[in-house]
Amino acid sequence: MPAPLEFFFDFSSPYAYLASHRIGLLARRHGREVRWRPMMLGPAMAATGGKPLVHVPLKGDYARRDLPRTARFHGIPFEMPSLFPQVTLAAARLFYWLEEQAPERAVPFAQSVFKALFVDDQNVADRAVVGRLAAAAGVDEATALAAIDQSDVKEKLKVVTADAVERGVFGSPFIFVDGEPFWGADRLDQIDRWLASGGF
């Protein structure tokens, strides 16, 4: 069994949301799985001096035009959130708790977080919202909410983030294919050929 694609992202990243709609099918076409790796982009950005795109003059205005256009280009539903960017710490921690407790529910939960944020204009920084998404994914809401503050869950997200930065991740989405790094939703076409031909 070939190694899964490693899909690093911050839930608050709209380009990661766009990639999340396409990466599963892409991987399956080549007999691969996707290992979803939500992380906190803040520490990674600290290393590069990066800032959230929408806070940068000119670039932010462009992104607000490019995002819906790119979503239309790929036929992906998208609404720019009213509140942006959002701190997605609780959602990322819950992902790793689910990965331990009910692994088959982790990716559907992650997809529901992206949908809440980039389609349904919800505030996923609000724990009540994240708790409802966990309940919809089939786990007990109160247990899930309590898990957000468990020290092993907090530690897991820190380790994943530190590991990502160590491996050179500075943006979202960031995808490794057999160790080869690809940054950005724009690189899925290269990943497709890379998987087809084992590099180029």
Next chain:
Amino acid sequence: MPAPLEFFFDFSSPYAYLASHRIGLLARRHGREVRWRPMMLGPAMAATGGKPLVHVPLKGDYARRDLPRTARFHGIPFEMPSLFPQVTLAAARLFYWLEEQAPERAVPFAQSVFKALFVDDQNVADRAVVGRLAAAAGVDEATALAAIDQSDVKEKLKVVTADAVERGVFGSPFIFVDGEPFWGADRLDQIDRWLASGGF
């Protein structure tokens, strides 16, 4: 006759070089011309706080891997210059002088500047190199070299750059299609569909 695509770029931008290999054919497929608009990216970057990619920690290392890979992906010759980035002021000024004096020679000259920088590892900040490229494009070398310091030529480049910043250009390449802005070599596929369907 539909309006030409407006292709803004800094000669020092390797992603603009990659786009320059593809934009002409793309435009012709849709019955369009390309209006090449070399500019100085420095003033545009000042507005966004941007820095040359290769000077950013992590991102620079990634770019040094992504650039040759993206070139291979599209079958474009590419060698990362030993000296990078380069100040491409002289080349940009000469482009506009040629555009006045011998318009049919301006784009071939621009293509030769890109090739000198990103294939033949030459220092295009060196006026002697730019002079030879102008001579190869069919104009008198001494006249071309003198033109670099002509006040009207200097002013033209300043006006183009200021106009680009005014229109929201903050990176390179930056392409307008009937007023719609597209940033990056990665957007040529969207431009292709935009031209085919008049927007999407």
